[in-house]
Amino acid sequence: MTDALEDWLRPTPAGLWCEPGGFHIDPQRAVPRALVTHGHADHARPGHGAVLATPETLAIMALRYPRDRPARQPMRYGETMQAGGVSVRLAPAGHVLGSAQAVLEYRGRRVVVSGDYKRAPDPTCAAFEPVPVDVFITEATFGLPVFRLPDDMAETARLLRSVETFPDRCHVVGAYSLGKCQRMLGLLRRAGYDRPVWLHPALDEMTGLYRQFGIDLGETRPLGDANGLAGQIVLQ
Ligand SMILES: [Zn+2]
Numbered sequence: 001m002t003d004a005l006e007d008w009l010r011p012t013p014a015g016l017w018c019e020p021g022g023f024h025i026d027p028q029r030a031v032p033r034a035l036v037t038h039g040h041a042d043h044a045r046p047g048h049g050a051v052l053a054t055p056e057t058l059a060i061m062a063l064r065y066p067r068d069r070p071a072r073q074p075m076r077y078g079e080t081m082q083a084g085g086v087s088v089r090l091a092p093a094g095h096v097l098g099s100a101q102a103v104l105e106y107r108g109r110r111v112v113v114s115g116d117y118k119r120a121p122d123p124t125c126a127a128f129e130p131v132p133v134d135v136f137i138t139e140a141t142f143g144l145p146v147f148r149l150p151d152d153m154a155e156t157a158r159l160l161r162s163v164e165t166f167p168d169r170c171h172v173v174g175a176y177s178l179g180k181c182q183r184m185l186g187l188l189r190r191a192g193y194d195r196p197v198w199l200h201p202a203l204d205e206m207t208g209l210y211r212q213f214g215i216d217l218g219e220t221r222p223l224g225d226a227n228g229l230a231g232q233i234v235l236q
Contacts, residue, residue, distance in 0.1 A: 005135060008086070008106050016113060016137070018104065021086035023052070025102055025113050035088070037115025038099035039064065039178055054090055056098025056213055060178060063209055077126060093117040094128030096179030097210055103131055114138040120152070123190065124182040124215050156187040163233060170229035172236060177202045181235050182210050185217040188233070196221045198229065200236035 008020050015027030023033040030047030037043050037053075039060030044053075046068035051058065055074040062068075075081065077100065080089045085107075090100035095116040102113040112133045119128045142149070163171050175181040181203040188197060196219040199207060204222045211217065223234065 005109070005111070009104065009111060018083075018086060020106060021083035021088065021104070023083065026115065034070075035102055036061070037093065037102060037113070038096055040096065040116065043115060052088075054098040054100050057100070058098075059209055059212070060098060060206075063205065077129075091129040091131050092126035094119060094122060094125060097125050097182070097213060097215065099125060101129070101131065103133075109134045111135040111137065116141075122183050123186040124179075124210060124217070152183075152187055153191065156184075156191045159233070160188075160191055160193055163231065167231045170232050170234060172234045175203065175235045177206045182207055182215065182217060184235055185220065186215075189216075189218045193233075194218060195232075198223050198232055198234040200234075203235055 009016065009018050014024055014029040014031050016025040018025065023035050024031045025035045026037055026043040027034050027048070028045065030045070032049040033052070034048040034050070035052045036057055039057050041064070044057065044061050046065040048070045050071040050073060051061065052073040052075055053061070054076065058072045058074055075090050077090055077092050080087055087105040089103040091103050093099040093101045093115055095118050099115060099117070101115060101117065104111045104113070110133050112131050114136065116139070117128050121127065159171060159173065173184060175184050181199070185197060185207070199220050200223050204220065207217060207220055223236065
């Protein structure tokens with residue numbers, strides 16, 4: 001027996017596999033036991049026998065996959081459980097509601113599988129928690145230096161200036177239904193915009209789930225009720 005990481009955590013065709021724990025992390029295929037870091041579809045897929053995730057992520061998956069019936073094992077941030085000698089804990093990843101880093105410890109070695117994470121402040125989810133580790137496993141979609149994203153409040157101010165300048169126009173902002181939409185709402189509220197924001201039905205449904213978990217996003221209205229949107233902001 002060696003102490004190599006691959007002895008207990010390694011990539012397989014179904015995804016990252018923790019052998020002593022008997023579970024995959026964010027598997028791409030249906031597996032008996034999955035630890036899911038967050039609700040985005042490239043991490044949370046249907047068809048697993050059992051899913052361990054935060055209560056928020058489990059609720060998001062239930063909303064997105066209403067016919068999926070895995071055994072759901074909720075685990076709050078900071079709780080610890082043992083699986084085959086592996087200690088498992090979920091730490092906030094700051095990405096979307098319920099997003100978590102998987103903190104795994106086995107034979108004195110700690111590994112974090114980050115899932116997607118964000119260090120910038122976001123009032124719609126728990127802040128990223130730095131965890132000291134021996135090995136950090138991550139993907140960095142926007143990690144290349146070529147990606148220089150503008151300041152979020154400055155972009156929000158730009159949008160609000162445009163709304164003020166063109167009161168006869170409707171401003172439509174494209175936003176992914178889970179995470180980006182609610183972050184945009186949070187930014188608008190932080191910038192002092194207190195009027196209703198109109199939402200595409202898919203965004204409206206997910207925003208309702210955020211509210212169930214106590215995230216205040218101000219008044220929103222489903223786009224279906226819209227009757228003349230001059231001067232309004234629409235997220236879709
Ligand atoms: Zn994601």
